Amino acid sequence: MNRRRSSYLATVFSFIVVIILLAPIIISVAMSFTTSDTLGFPPVGFGLKWYQAVISEAKWQDRLPVSITVAVLSSLISTSIGTLAAFALVRSKIRGSNLISTLFIAPMIVPAVVLATGMYFVWAKGWSLGAIVIGGKLVGTITGLVLADIVIAIPLPFILVRASLANLDKTLELAAKNLGASPVTTFMTITFPLILPGILSGLIFAFMTSWDEVVIASFLSSPRVSTVPVAIFQQLRETLDPSAAAISSMLLLVGIILVSLLSLTRRKPAEIPEE
């Protein structure tokens, strides 16, 4: 009796959690199909009016390429750096490897506003170390946004690749060498394919980090060069126009597609038959 009751309570609780998690998404998507001119819930009518508006409107047409370029470039670069760093830290005995690891994970811990403020000054005015000036004149440029997103996206690929490498049985690499594979061949035929799921997950997470980033991007954007999430945020402050809901839904769709891809990169553990 007691057991049934607790499992009933667990079901109800889970259901409430799911509703809380899903409600904002469902509301936002539902509102995007409205035919009314104001953002409201429940939506009035059903149509693709606002999707057409988004596609034809110049504002979104300018922002989308910026968002895509920044997300693609920053995710590729941050995943490459994160992978190489993870490899170096797992496979060699570097002094202070714990400190280096912590630095790579730091962007996840530092509040976005703190990071954004610091970045804004360095990106805008540069940071002079004696004769050398780092940064400057980067606000409102694609380069500036890419650099910022590399910094904030690095922790995830780094952590994921490091975990893949740590879980990789080192004797597999020894076995490959023993069978005549050079260190480079061993990496290409054994290590890389086995940590590839980790690298791809890292890449997708890095892409998503950049894709929906608002805080840092709003500091580093200019009226001419800005990303989609920043524009949504600005628009919601000015007018309650359903086009923001439509574009949000489109961002969401990209996320759903990528996360589905992610689940494909995880290999299904095969069953081990009985002796």
Next chain:
Amino acid sequence: MSLLSIRDLCFRYGEKSVLKNLSLEVEEGEFVSLLGPSGCGKTTALMLIAGFEHPDQGVINLGGEDINDVPAHRRNMGMVFQYYALFPHMSIIDNVAYGLRQRKINKAAAYKAAEEALNLVQLPGLAHRMPSQLSGGQQQRVALARAIVIKPRLLLLDECLSSLDRKLRVEMEVELRKIQREVGITTIFVTHDQEEALTMSDRVALMRDGAVVQFDKPNIIYEHPKDSFVASFLGKANFMEGSIRSAQDGTYTMQLDNGNLLDFGASQSLATGSKYIIAVRPEKMTISASQSKNTPIKGTISLVTYAGGTTQYGVQAVGKEWIIQSQNDTVRGAIFAVGDEMWFGWQADNSLVL
């Protein structure tokens, strides 16, 4: 000239000296076991032979060539790892063909050779499965096929049977030995299991603290152990420590370290007044309900361990504990019970003077 000749190999791991002047000569076609307790350096020795680690001192010579500086992937050795180390993302046939593909052999020829190797280890028809779909015993065979298909100069086996259950392990021992003879491949087998080492090897190198203590044929190392470590690591033994008080016609009286006097025979002559350690294997002892010429020592049974074919008795006599193994040669099973008084002894030949 031996095929593999290791001289004065030293290897330190951090502060710890793992190998201390290890020397070993292995002949062509021989099956040699490196046997020893954990931490004796046997696996490290194998890693150095395979080239995964570099010795701090000493020489590894293979077929007349010093291979200290030859990297692992150019040594042409086949290794079977403890947990098989099959490549999980490759099918069985690709695993077995991997070494051949590294030798620039074309795919068709490599697959053909790999299939022959799989037939040799009695695994036909599994070529296109993935490693995770195979049982432990099957993975073991694949690992063996992968190692021998490249026709290595040396086959290195790293405790590769210890993860199998007992029945399968015994099966694999027989099969491994059969394959090794068929292929005629020189093999070095690392194990901590003395029974495995004795049954499989042409010669056993017993290791302790990074060096070889004794290197001999199984029957020699078992019947003529060099010291009490060898005698106790390979099988069980009763040790008597003390000094010889008197000697007469090959019968000696020893004053044990606990003060008691013990009479026994030995075929080796012992000097009166000197200290000795004498070992006797439990199965070399005779046990009887009555005193006789062969069973002069009186004892009390303190433990009975029945094991089917044999019974092992714990016996209290002359102030110490003895282990005596007796063959159950009648259907009655164990003939003594705890608390029984009995007599035991052994032939003079069976006294091992250490």
